[in-house]
Amino acid sequence: MSDELTYHLNKVPGKTYMSRRIVVHDDKKLRHASKVLDLDEGFIYAKEKDEIVIRKTEGGRKEIIAKFFEDSRGVSVVTLQSFNPSKGIPQKTYFSFVGSEIGQVIEFFHNVFNYQFEDGGNVNITDAELRKIILSQTQAKSLVKDNQDLFVEALLTEVTSKDVVALGYRKKQLDVFSRLLEDPEYFDHVMEHKNCRGKEDLWQKYFDKNKWVFGYGLNYVFVTGFEDRKLEQIVQGSDLINKGKRADALMMTKGVISSLCFIEIKTHETALLESSSYRPGCWSPSRELVGAVAQVHGTVASASRNLYDQIRPVSADGNPTGEEVFNYKPKAFVVIGNLQEFVTEHGVNKEKLRSFELYRSSVNDVEIITFDELYERSRFIVHAENS
Known part of the structure; x- marks a missing residue:
């Protein structure tokens, strides 16, 4: 077993690992950051009788690797890598995102997590419109969470904007x-x-x-x-x-x-x-x-x-x-x-x-x-x- 694979298998979920500094062209300082996720189970797409289905699979370890510049913290590459659950070796399938793609992927995950569905229909919306909705909902939730006593008092006393003025x-x-x-x-x-x-x-x-x-x-x-x-x-x-x-x-x-x-x-x-x-x-x-x-x-x-x-x-x-x-x-x-x-x-x-x-x-x-x-x-x- 290689030292690299041993190092990977010994990583602890819940910790972020930062590499030593690497000086690249133009004296830029580069580092690697990684985080492992140990999953009990996973899901893959499979085709059964001309129909695409989601199939539950055995879990395993996944690793997120990001290359970034130390000074600007600009992330140049993000790689998502899966590992064989039994042998612990990297699988052939992986995804890498470069440059501006990284921010778009982060925003995509953020929007999926925070969007509030009103019904069972489909949703087609631009990133700009979705950004406004998500921001407003997040701000509203934060406002209520941070001022719970005030909102309770307002509901009990029916405080109006005229009262505040x-x-x-x-x-x-x-x-x-x-x-x-x-x-x-x-x-x-x-x-x-x-x-x-x-x-x-x-x-x-x-x-x-x-x-x-x-x-x-x-x-x-x-x-x-x-x-x-x-x-x-x-x-x-x-x-x-x-x-x-x-x-x-x-x-x-x-x-x-x-x-x-x-x-x-x-x-x-x-x-x-x-x-x-x-x-x-x-x-x-x-x-x-x-x-x-x-x-x-x-x-x-x-x-x-x-x-x-x-x-x-x-x-x-x-x-x-x-x-x-x-x-x-x-x-x-x-x-x-x-x-x-x-x-x-x-x-x-x-x-x-x-x-x-x-x-x-x-x-x-x-x-x-x-x-x-x-x-x-x-x-x-x-x-x-x-x-």
Whole structure:
């Protein structure tokens, strides 16, 4: 038995064998790579009574040999060789593929393995068309495999493309909210760019574009603004009733019965407490905070007295908008200030924080929330939706 045949018979399936380097013309570095396959059985074509059939044969060893250049890894020749199962010697029949034929054969095997048949009919398709189909199917399978949890969640929650767009928009607007709170130069730039009359007006315009902040950030109910109107409404004006007290946010809560939501918006820089203590350890709420609570209380009381139990809003032309608002017990919110007011260089001023919290909890029918609290609630909701 020759050394070459002994070497072949001693090869182990599951391993790739690389030859030593061979320098050929133009100093190119050539190597041989080989891999053996031991098969329990094989198949051959045979002719029986003028009919071509596939016949099962005894298995044996097959070897794939590739000649390639070490530098470019360009494969020059691929040979498929069968061996006699009993003697282990090469059989006369073998196939060699040269140059571009190799890539075509690989693509052929890849396409045969991956093509999804729709029925029992024949298929005639160009390589270009087949390549597109196989690529799309492979990408789809890979996408599903790599994102199984996401697809399960999508099926359970029926996530749509609109939901994805809405979430992306909210993330961006959340970043804007953060910068408006923390970056005075950015705040002044936006206020000038938007031609705002003041800081309250800028917040008014921001919340006009982001009504979801109130709906999800306050009572965690879905809220929509009145159709084709700005967020700020004249509650007692010509289109509703009486004279012009203003609530900074009159909104319609979706549900079986809709209720009015009155939101008074101040600024993130508005003081929550007076600058000096009323008594040692006791701090009074600021004039702006007391005034905002009084204003929203008065708006709610006036609305409760004067508006009909059921309001059917109309447009500027007097046409019904189709909305219905039931005014049994309106909700009311005051958005004002920032809890950072109580943070000092060495920690939180507990007496000031206690004074504010005691006042806040003593106010009935109006929820007082600071801008940083509203931001944190909104951030939690966006992150919860994202996950």
